[in-house]
Amino acid sequence: MNRxxxxxxxxxxxxxxxxxxxxxQFVKEIDARQSISPQVYPNILITLTEAVxxxxxxxxxxxxxxxxxxxxxxxxxxLTFRISxxxxxxxxxxxxxPTTPDxxxxxxxxxxxxxxxxxxKVSYRNKGRTVIIQFSL
Numbered sequence: 652m653n654r655x656x657x658x659x660x661x662x663x664x665x666x667x668x669x670x671x672x673x674x675x676q677f678v679k680e681i682d683a684r685q686s687i688s689p690q691v692y693p694n695i696l697i698t699l700t701e702a703v704x705x706x707x708x709x710x711x712x713x714x715x716x717x718x719x720x721x722x723x724x725x726x727x728x729x730l731t732f733r734i735s736x737x738x739x740x741x742x743x744x745x746x747x748x749p750t751t752p753d754x755x756x757x758x759x760x761x762x763x764x765x766x767x768x769x770x771x772k773v774s775y776r777n778k779g780r781t782v783i784i785q786f787s788l
Contacts, residue, residue: 657726658684664703664719666711666736674703677721685725687788694769695730695786701762702734702782710738710780729771732784740778 662677664670678696681687687695703719711717717737724731747754749761767773772785 657724660684660723660725662721664721665715666707666713666717666719667715668704668707668713670707671700671703674700674721677723681723681725681730685730685788687730691786691788695732698766698769698784699732699734701766702732702784705762705782706734706736706738709741710736712738727788729788730786732786733781734784735777735781738780740780743775743779
């Protein structure tokens, strides 16, 4: 079986909200390597920023002693991101639907929904401490 060649890029951040700027730089570096289409680039940036913000605030509770690892597996057909935090995890199946009438006016609780809308696939591992996000190129 013929496998596609791939490369993995990684950054590790402390759980400080100021480190969200590093996510944009990471996406820029991947774009320089892979030339992400202008239609997909903003989706990746928004989705990754949301995933890392969730890891900082909800996963690691903004504890700067805890880390977030972001890996990107790059191949010609797809980018696969893996974001892992050191928190307690969560059950993604129990998140309320932010589009229901009782939640539509709420300002929070939309991040995972947005991530699913902007990416090709979102899955969780490690009791919710790791999110895997795929984008077709």
